[in-house]
Amino acid sequence: MTQPSTSNTLEAQPRLPRIALVGVHGFGERHLENLDRLTAAGVLELVAVADPQPPAEGTLATNVAVYASLDELLAAGPTPDVVIISTPIQTHAPLALAAIEAGANVYLEKPPVASMAQYQEVMAAAANAGCLVQVGFQSLGSDALPAMDELVASGAIGEVRGISATGMWLRNKAYFKRSRWAGKRSLNGTDVVDGVATNALAHAVATGLRLAGARTVDHVHSVDTDLYRANDTESDDTSVVRVRTENGMVLTCALTLSALVQSAPTVTVHGTLGQLTLYYTEDRVEITTPQGIREETFGRTDLLENLLAARSEADLLSPLSGSGAYVTVLEAIRTADAPRAIPSAFIVWEGVGDDAHAVVKGIGSLIRRAALGQATFAELGAFAEPGALIEPGTSSETPGFTVNGTLVATVQDGTHIRPTSSPRPYLHPVRTLGGTVVTDHVPEDHVWHLGAGVALQDVDGINFWGGRTYTRDAGMYVWRKDHGRIVTESAEQGDGYRQEQLSWIGPDQSPVLREQRVWRWAAVGSSTWQLTLDFTLESATGRPVLLGSPGSNGRPQGGYGGFFWRLPKVADATIWTPEMRGEDAVHGSIAPWLAWSGTFDAGPDDAPSLAGGTGLGHPATLVFLASPQAPDPWFVRHEGYPGVGLSLAWDSPVATEPGYPVHRSVRVLIADGFLATQDIEQLITTLGEPA
Structure with missing residues (x-):
């Protein structure tokens, strides 16, 4: 100036x-x-x-x-x-x-x-x-931002896979009473647009956009908003805003003013070799590379001093013209439907009077899952009460499976799953007849784990599992641009069955496999129901296609792929087969059935079921019956994460050729309560199968 x-x-x-x-x-x-x-x-x-x-x-x-x-x-x-x-x-x-x-x-x-x-x-x-x-x-006056730009440009963290912004603050009732406009979307017909992303934690959004290279209106391709409120306000206080830029970058902002304790907000640039996390209120950057983790603290230019020194708009660190992308986000929030009230069952109040503040149960886990999985709270199934679940009926509704009048499973089409998680159809939530949720999806530890379904990490070199790929040459998991997706071409659902025609599509958009998948479900007594998955994989290329796994590519004991069931957190878990007991013993074994019992929980200790189940903390037992088509080993994880699968390619690939498909059938008995071996064998005998 x-x-x-x-x-x-x-x-x-x-x-x-x-x-x-x-x-x-x-x-x-x-x-x-x-x-x-x-x-x-x-x-x-x-x-x-x-x-x-x-x-x-x-x-x-x-x-x-x-x-x-x-x-x-x-x-x-x-x-x-x-x-x-x-x-x-x-x-x-x-x-x-x-x-x-x-x-x-x-x-x-x-x-x-x-x-x-x-x-x-x-x-x-x-x-x-x-x-x-x-x-x-x-x-935006922080010297950390150009330093992070330089680190990204140098390749220090590899290729950027996405950016996330997280903020967990707490604001009490007095905060929303401090002025007439606080917590308002409008006042006397005039737009206000107060809210967690537009005001309190607006810096998280603006800083994330800056690191994503989105400054002008034209830099933003789309904005998804998922807005909620725990407080008695018009505006949102707990929300996810997902921005896709014109160059394909995804910025996911997961923010709340209803945390248990306040923590420093962050913006993280996720790369294939590491990540950069900026604590923007402290100008501190945590730098994670293959060489290790280090921290650097940077200086900051005062924006008023910058304005006084500027001779033209190009000299400004935060010009109005550079806020176009941010205003695009604000406009999306302004024109969105009013924030949904979070049901009281998901909220605890701390403090008294005007000092009281709302705490959304399990919000820390939800924020992390949203950021890592590039998912909205709605896509995670958060804040859904049992009465609000969508029942199957018309083609526009989410299909589900009902046993004795109880919705026991919901079909997800997977279209909102991030590309690096290999989008695909799956079941979640799956419940017992008593309402206990027994699947999980987009968990913090492996956001590409998706309920119950079929996935493979190596299909002729294409990753249909999600996450990093294990390669024999690297001898480790590496990020590659090799992720495929599975899409539903057609589906027919009737009484107790659902038949789907699926296409496995590679990164070049060419079909690699055709799949016919059939789900069947039925009651087995008053407290148990049976789910059957029958799937057939056939080459869509006109030539043989190899179906592999990390195990077939050299990773010992890593033969997962095919049928896989991701469980939620399970306390006091017991895992056994007719002859063996415990994770280490049953992993890699071949047995006619495998049982998993314990106290099921769909989230962290302070969270109600993210999928709206009513049976949090209730005992349940899952019994997985092996495929009759082949002696596939059981893949079992408990210590690192809870999951069960039947390995299609334990230590060597399996070929599918035109006219010679790979076919597997799996049955799962889903029971309330703890079952013993005798109970399981009786159930199996009742079904007409040898125990």
Whole structure:
């Protein structure tokens, strides 16, 4: 910004920039502290403030004029060089327009405006007047951001797979009573758009967009919003916002004001070789590379000082033009449906009176799962009560399986699963007849684990499992651009059965396999039901296709692939076959059945069932019956994560050829309570099978 100078003396001295502050309370108090610092340093002169409620006596120097409004301040003249606007959100645009019309440069607090229309109006006014507008996203002044850009460009963390922003803050009832506009989407017909992503943790969104290279409106391809509220407000306080940029980058922002304890918010750049995590309130970066983990702390440029030094918009660290991507997100939130109230069963209140704050049960795990899996809370099945579950009926509804009038399984089409998790259809949640959830999906430890279904990590070199790929050459798991997807071409569902025609499609969009999958379900007594999966895999290439696994590629005991069932957290688990007991003993064994019993839980200790089950903490038993077509070994995990599968390619690949498909059938008995070996054998005998 060109500094004006006086010329009425022979020795003309450049005068200090003249600054006015509009809004001296709330965050305005922070601006007053910064203005005091810069005044003492001889950088600027605070000449006036405007606020209908003037600051306390003695707060300002005697030479600072005090006005009730910006209009009065501007009318008194001369126009300040910079007007800082730190007022309620809905007043930002009209005040900025007034300051620009008077010829002042503007420091505009976040969010800069309350709508895209306002953004375009202020942008046009600033351009016509030749004024500079800096937006108060202080984190964009951090030296950490260009340092992270350089690390990414150097290949230190490999190829970037996505970016996530997480924030877990807590705000009490008093926070939402601090002003008339707090917690409001609009006020007297005027947009406010207060909320966790648009105000309290807006820096997380803005910083994530900056690292994703999204600054202008054109840089944003799409915005998905999933908005909730734990407090009695209009605006959201617990939400996921997922942004896809024009260059294909995905930024997932998972944010809440209803955490148990407040923690430093982060923005993480996820790479194939490591990651960079910025604690943006601390300008601290945790750098994870193949060489190890280290931390660096960076300096920060004050945005007001940056505005004073700027000669053109290109010199600004947080110009209004660079907030276009952020305003696109704000506009998506503004025009979205009103946030959904989180059911009271998922909320605990801590404290009393105005100091009380809502805590969403299990929110820490939900935030992490959303960020890692690039998933919304809705896609994770969060906050769903049993009565709110979608029952099957029409083609537009999510299909499900019902036994004796009870919804026991829901079919997910997998279309919202991130590409590196190999999107595919699966069942989740699967429940006992008593309502206990016995599957999990997008868990923190392996976000590519998806309920109950079929997946393979190596199909002619294509990963249809998700996550890293184990290769013989590397002798380890590595990220590759080798992920396929499984899509449902057609489906027919009737009484007790569902038949699906599926296509396994490679990264080049060519079909690799055709699958026919049939699910069947039926009651087995009053507390047990049976689920049968019958699937056939046939080459769609006109030539043989090899079906492999990490085990067939050289990883000892890593022969997973084919049928796989991801369990939720299970306490006091017991795993056994007719002859063996315990994870180590049954893993890799061949047995007619494998049982898993314990106390099931679909989330962390403080979370109700994420899928809306009513049986949290109830005992259940799963009995997996081996395929009659081949003696496939059991794949079992418990210590690292709970999962069971039948290995299609334990230590060598299996070929499928045109006209010669690979066929497997698996049955699962799903029972409430603990079953003993005698109970299991009796059940199997009842079904007409040898025990």
